[in-house]
Amino acid sequence: MADFPQYFENLTGAHHFRIDQQIINLIAGNYNQYTPNGVQDLVLLLNPIPDASHTRNRKKSPPDSECFPGTREEPIGEVTAWADSSMVVYPIAIGKAPHVYWLHGFAGCGKSSISLEVAKKYAGSGRLLASYFFFRGAGERSTMNRFAATLASQLMTVIPATIPFMELSVCAEPGLLSGNVSLSAQLEGLVYKPFQAVMSGRLLEETSTKGPFIIVIDGLDECEDKRGAEEFIDHMLKFFDLHPNIPLRIFVASRVEQHIRERLETDGVLLGDLNSHWPGKDIEKFLRESFRTVARRDRVIQAYIQAHGEWPKKMDMDMLLKHIGGSFVLASTIFKFIIQSATEEDVTTPMERLPLTLELNGLDTLYTQTLARSQHLPHFHDIISTITFFTQSLPIAVIADLLGIEVFEVVRVLLNLQAIIHVPGTDEKGRVTFCHTSLRDFLTTQNRSGSFFVPPSFHLRLSYCFFSYILEKGGDVGQHFERRWELFTEVEASDITNEIEQFKARHPLHTDRLPYHAFICSAFFFSLFVDNPQTPDILKCQPRSTGKEHEYAVHVAVRALNPEPSSPHNANPGF
Structure with a gap:
């Protein structure tokens, strides 16, 4: 590349003219002019x-x-x-x-x-x-x-x-x-x-x-x-x-x-x-400084401090930090929740909201607002319900495999919820966990969670997923299928009827997955034969228990043995 010249001349001897804004570059001896246009x-x-x-x-x-x-x-x-x-x-x-x-x-x-x-x-x-x-x-x-x-x-x-x-x-x-x-x-x-x-x-x-x-x-x-x-x-x-x-x-x-x-x-x-890098001290600094800043601007908080002294008190701050753990996004979300302006629906003050966040059901409003961000996305309820019912947390990739969906579909739902759900940095190894145990309590209590409620009958869905997983990929997950099926059979018959109707309405997530009626038939007969493996005569078999499970068996048999062949979710060329 040529050396830069020591000097250059341009428009020598010219006069009576004007040059507006230009960009002039001298690169390797080449002189370039660029107008703004x-x-x-x-x-x-x-x-x-x-x-x-x-x-x-x-x-x-x-x-x-x-x-x-x-x-x-x-x-x-x-x-x-x-x-x-x-x-x-x-x-x-x-x-x-x-x-x-x-x-x-x-x-x-x-x-x-x-x-x-x-x-x-x-x-x-x-x-x-x-x-x-x-x-x-x-x-x-x-x-x-x-x-x-x-x-x-x-x-x-x-x-x-x-x-x-x-x-x-x-x-x-x-x-x-x-x-x-x-x-x-x-x-x-x-x-x-x-x-x-x-x-x-x-x-x-x-x-x-x-x-x-x-x-x-x-x-x-x-x-x-x-x-x-x-x-x-x-x-x-x-x-x-x-x-x-x-x-x-x-x-x-x-x-x-x-x-x-x-x-x-x-x-x-x-x-x-x-x-x-554990962010505990940084989170504490963020919260303390943020509470001080809002106290200087909010006359209600100022009046409260004049009457009652320091706010938040050290004990409440320590509990809040323990509650938050190491999640900056949860800390920010909870802080905004505490200091938000009163509305017609929520007339409480920040001083009243702070202790609420430390109670078992104090974050219900926050949970509802956050979950609503992903409620419209495909597979939202299946993903949240699966995480809720697995006390042993699962990686994102395993959740996707179990539900028969793509990994990105799980990630898309969870990223909107990272204020309340820990989303691991890797899809294969890290595990999805709730930021606080109160979220699981919220999701399994219908009068608190409303449309986000995860019913016990969802165990039928999980047993189907494990049954399909065994057929598709094998693996030693039979005990999980048995456990979910047993938990489902403990549900009241009215809930079973409703869940089977909902289950029947769902389309298989993969075209090669087992149709719902074939699965329920298989699972029902599994429950009859499991305690009588040596008896081929079905007339000699007895259900495993009496009472509620007899009622359950009637409902399952009626629903399973009367499928609707014209329904699109029953069409499965693989079976």
């Missing part, structure tokens, strides 16, 4: 997603989360130490410069808040090249369709010298922005190559002094285009392998989904486990 044309051509960066309106374009001042300093410090380190330090320690930092953890543990802090810090110092916050269900922001173009639009703002190289890429590959070109080609032509082309001379010297540029990618697990996410990771790692000295770092934050973990658990990627 030219830049605007390129922006229009790129058509970036306007609400994908860290500067978006978070109220309208979630996630709406940020670190409370003075909290999460330890994990943020680890990220900034990596981002600010020279390319010489890390090769000595781990053998290879880590261009990529992957921060992972369970849903709601604060990854997006830390991503925002990292983006703001390096935007302030001029080192943030671009930021992109994925969000599930947010249209194209949850895909890779305009990912490269959105990064490029931010890159050209930070380093205008990249503009001519982007234009060259678009001219050389007219379909670069049409969606007919691979994501790798888009990233190469619009982001990596333009950045690489300008990293010489004075700009490279400044970068060496200030530190490398940073790209922040948050919520990669929320990208609904898994193949696109895989292609992005593979191409990124390959690019850094080919260009180990390029002054660029990429920060990625996500849950530990398999397609991400398989690619990022490798050399050249620094791993940060947010779960290893």
Whole structure:
């Protein structure tokens, strides 16, 4: 590449004219001028997603989360130490410069808040090249369709010298922005190559002094285009392998989904486990400072403190912290619940709501409001009911297998509920648990939970799921089927009739799953023969118990032996 000239002349001897705003770049001896209209044309051509960066309106374009001042300093410090380190330090320690930092953890543990802090810090110092916050269900922001173009639009703002190289890429590959070109080609032509082309001379010297540029990618697990996410990771790692000295770092934050973990658990990627940083002290600081702030603004709270002294009292605060555990999102949700303004339906004051949150049924309103966020989604009741009835918590992937649905369908329901349900960072290993045991009590008490009530008769659904699981995948889960069937038979006959009607109305989740009437027949005869394995004559068999189960047997036999063959859920070519 040619050396920069010591000086240049432009429009020598010209007079009586005016030059409006222009962007002037001197790159490798080539002099380039761009009028504002030219830049605007390129922006229009790129058509970036306007609400994908860290500067978006978070109220309208979630996630709406940020670190409370003075909290999460330890994990943020680890990220900034990596981002600010020279390319010489890390090769000595781990053998290879880590261009990529992957921060992972369970849903709601604060990854997006830390991503925002990292983006703001390096935007302030001029080192943030671009930021992109994925969000599930947010249209194209949850895909890779305009990912490269959105990064490029931010890159050209930070380093205008990249503009001519982007234009060259678009001219050389007219379909670069049409969606007919691979994501790798888009990233190469619009982001990596333009950045690489300008990293010489004075700009490279400044970068060496200030530190490398940073790209922040948050919520990669929320990208609904898994193949696109895989292609992005593979191409990124390959690019850094080919260009180990390029002054660029990429920060990625996500849950530990398999397609991400398989690619990022490798050399050249620094791993940060947010779960290893217990946030208890940070949560306490957040709550204490937040209560002080609201007390200074709320005259009702001020009057209460003048009459009764400190609020919240130390004992109540200690109980609240124990109640919350290590969940920042639960802490924030409970705090907002306590200090919310009174309404016609709820005229209580914050001082009255605080002790309610510590009682067994004090969070019923919060549970109802939170569960309503996912109530409209497919399989909501099956997913919540399964978690409720399994005191031994299950991984997300197991819940999906058991119900015969996709993993992403379980994740989609749970992510809206992370204020009250712990959503693990990985689908295969971590386990789904309730943030507090009172949620299970709420869901199994009909006069408290209303439409969210999980009836005991749901054990029929679970026994069907285990029966189908045995037929589809085998495995030693027979004891689970037996247990769920036994629990179902303990239900009152009226409940059984209602549940069978509901069960019959459900379509099989997979076309190759056993029809409901075939399952009930099989389970019913199982209950007759289980205590008489040596007797082939059905007339000699007796039901296992008397009384209520005789009534139950009549209802089951009538429903099971009179299926409706025209019903679409009975059509199953596999049986």
